[in-house]
Amino acid sequence: MTDTAMASDLLEEEEKKSLLSREFGFWVYLMTDAIIFALLFATYVVLSKNSAAGPTSKDVFDLRHTAGETALLLISSLTFGMATIAMARGLSGRVIMWLVVTALLGVGFLAMEMMEFHGMIAKGAGPDVSGFLSAFFTLVGTHGLHVTFGTLGILVMIVQIPLKGLTPPVRSRLLRLGLFWHFLDIVWIGIFSVVYLPGVM
Amino acid sequence: MNHSAERSVSTYLTGFVLAIILTAIPFGIVWGGLLTGTAVYGVIAVAAILQVLVHLVFFLHLDLKSTPAENLFFLGFAAVLIVIMVGGSLWIMFDLHHRMM
Numbered sequence: 001m002t003d004t005a006m007a008s009d010l011l012e013e014e015e016k017k018s019l020l021s022r023e024f025g026f027w028v029y030l031m032t033d034a035i036i037f038a039l040l041f042a043t044y045v046v047l048s049k050n051s052a053a054g055p056t057s058k059d060v061f062d063l064r065h066t067a068g069e070t071a072l073l074l075i076s077s078l079t080f081g082m083a084t085i086a087m088a089r090g091l092s093g094r095v096i097m098w099l100v101v102t103a104l105l106g107v108g109f110l111a112m113e114m115m116e117f118h119g120m121i122a123k124g125a126g127p128d129v130s131g132f133l134s135a136f137f138t139l140v141g142t143h144g145l146h147v148t149f150g151t152l153g154i155l156v157m158i159v160q161i162p163l164k165g166l167t168p169p170v171r172s173r174l175l176r177l178g179l180f181w182h183f184l185d186i187v188w189i190g191i192f193s194v195v196y197l198p199g200v201m
Numbered sequence: 202m203n204h205s206a207e208r209s210v211s212t213y214l215t216g217f218v219l220a221i222i223l224t225a226i227p228f229g230i231v232w233g234g235l236l237t238g239t240a241v242y243g244v245i246a247v248a249a250i251l252q253v254l255v256h257l258v259f260f261l262h263l264d265l266k267s268t269p270a271e272n273l274f275f276l277g278f279a280a281v282l283i284v285i286m287v288g289g290s291l292w293i294m295f296d297l298h299h300r301m302m
Contacts, residue, residue, distance in 0.1 A: 027272050031279035038283040039290070046294045067228055074220055077260055081213035182260040186253055192224075193249035197231045201241060 019172040026176045030183050033146075037187050040139040041194055048199070050131035057132065057199030060125045062116075066196040069112050070188065073147075076105035077185045084178050092166050095174070099158050102181070106151035113144045136195065143191060146184050153177045216259025223252040 048057065083098035117137070120126065127137035157174055164170050227245045230236055236244065257263045263273070 024269070024271060028275055031275045034279050035282055035286070038287050042287040042290045045291060063228070063232060070224055070228075074217070074224065077220075077256070078213055078217045081216075081260060082210070085210060085213070179261060182256060185260070186256045189224075189249050189252050189256070193227065193245050197227055197245050198242065201231060 015168060019168060023172060023176060026179060030179060033183070034187075037139075037142070037190070040135075040142060041190055044135040044139045044195060047131040047135040048195075051133075052130035054129040054133065055123070055125040057136075057195075060120050060123070060133075061196055061199045063196065063200050065112065065116055066192055069109055069116075070192055072105050072109040072112065073185050073188050076102045076109070077182055079105065080178050080181045084174070087166060087171060087174055090166060092161050095166070096158055096161055099154050099161075103151055103154040103158065106147055106154065110144060110147055110151065113140070113147075117141075140191060140195065143184065143187055146180075146187070150177070150181050150184055153180070212259055212262075216255055219255045219259070220252055223248045223255065 051057075079098050079102045083095050083102065086092075086094035086098060120133075125133055127134050154177065157170075157177060160170060160173070227248045230241060230244055262268070263276075265273070
């Protein structure tokens with residue numbers, strides 16, 4: 001083996017190590033994010049009955065709307081999974097196609113959430129009305145903000161893949177973005193189980 | 202996470218179908234008013250916990266063999282912190298609420 005070949009092998013090894021440690025770092029970040037959400041859930045549970053003579057959860061929640069949002073996020077988790085599989089097979093065109101579908105589903109989710117928030121504020125159920133509504137907008141809004149950044153991340157990857165190809169750093173980024181996206185779907189399970197379902201009962 | 206694990210279409214589809222079932226059960230029960238009282242909360246909680254596990258295994262590909270030990274360690278650490286902080290906060294706040302009544 002020549003010196004240059006050995007050097008490039010070493011470089012590849014170093015790159016792999018650095019990407020693996022980034023994946024671990026991202027995992028640690030996700031766990032801290034899980035703690036933030038858990039505490040926002042606790043805040044919501046404590047405040048959820050404090051409607052201060054304003055609208056209660058029964059007045060403002062629509063379970064059909066929530067079911068629609070749930071469906072969009074769950075399907076988007078599946079389509080991101082399909083993008084990951086296409087990446088493992090080295091099919092960059094397929095990866096981009098599935099990422100576009102995922103981004104559209106993410107935008108659809110955000111549009112539904114915006115409609116819900118806008119409708120609530122228009123009906124006089126804004127975040128300033130009661131402890132219940134403050135906690136609701138903080139929790140669900142924080143999740144929505146995460147989905148917004150996730151969607152932006154997907155759009156960045158849609159541009160980056162054709163420019164750079166499926167190189168190891170690009171693959172690692174897509175893997176980390178996938179972790180983020182699936183994580184947001186897990187948080188949403190908590191939101192419909194803690195906020196919406198008990199809210200309409 | 203783990204590059205070498207075979208991420209097959211069927212894994213994701215299995216997770217997807219299980220997730221739909223575990224979403225449909227609590228929605229159906231609340232929608233149809235099939236149960237009342239604490240039983241509903243029980244079903245919602247069990248379905249939610251099972252669905253989180255389904256997502257972790259089928260979408261995030263967590264398992265005890267191929268996932269690096271430190272990742273599982275941090276997951277466990279976060280779970281312990283969440284139980285202490287959320288459980289403790291709820292305990293204190295509901296106890297306070299009870300005493301103020």
